[in-house]
Amino acid sequence: MDKFEKLTGIAAPMPLVNIDTDMIIPKQYLKTIKRTGLGVHAFAEMRYLDDGAENPDFVLNKPQYREAQVIVAGDNFGCGSSREHAPWALADFGVKAVISTSFADIFYNNCFKNGMLPIVLPQEAVDVLMKDAEKGSNARMTVDLENQVVTSSDGEEFRFEIDPFKKHCLMEGLDDIGLTMAKVSDIDTFETGLAQSRPWV
Known part of the structure; x- marks a missing residue:
């Protein structure tokens, strides 16, 4: 997982409230267990017309937002079913941070496990x-994780709160597997000692 420290990039406005995980990645695309390749299907039902052509009215199809790395969203982003494919799809599209007044708990925690920063700010x-x-x-927005500040293109700053452990994991690029592997020498020592003290196991 890539380290997240400071990001300056294009932000896409999505003022809809209750954008759920089925809107982020519709159920028909949940057949894979790979984290890559889902970006093309992100927001598929809003992003494409019935004939498969792009919907020109959808924000991420507009030329100025095709390279968006930040989404500024309405309340309760990521609600609905607990599919980890939702942050996978956003990350594969190129989104690195989502800003909202609130997130569904499971989606919020899944973001951190996939290198994405969900930021909660007042309305x-x-x-x-x-x-x-x-x-x-x-208008490029800056997200500074170390100092926990979002800065608008006009220089207006907004401080956000984040759990220290989650912040550490993002800044060090550690997912659950990475956290385990960081303790591999301790695990090896334990396993060696266990084999010596209980050879029959």
Whole structure:
């Protein structure tokens, strides 16, 4: 997992509330257990027309937002079923941070396990950042994880809170497997000692 320290990039505005995991990655694309290749299906039902052509009205299809790395969203982002494919799809598209007033718990925790930063801010702050995102590709937002600050293109700063352990994992690029592997020498020592003390096991 890549380390997340500081990001400056294009932010896409998605003011809809209750964007659920089925909207993020529809159920027909859940057949894979790979984290890659899902970005093309992210928001598929809003992103594509019935004939498969791109919906020109959908924000991520607009030229100024095709390279968006941040989503500024409405309340309760990631609600619905507990599919880890949702953060996989967003990450594969290129999204590295999502800003909202609230997230569904499972989606929120899955983001950290997949190198993505979900940021909770008050409605007033999200409103300012939403308007900033609406300016398009010339307005680049900065997300500074170390200092826990989001800065608008106009230089307005908003501080966010984050669990210290989750922050550490993101900044070090550690998912659950990475955390385990960081203790591999201790695990090896334990296994060797166990084999010596209980050879019959």
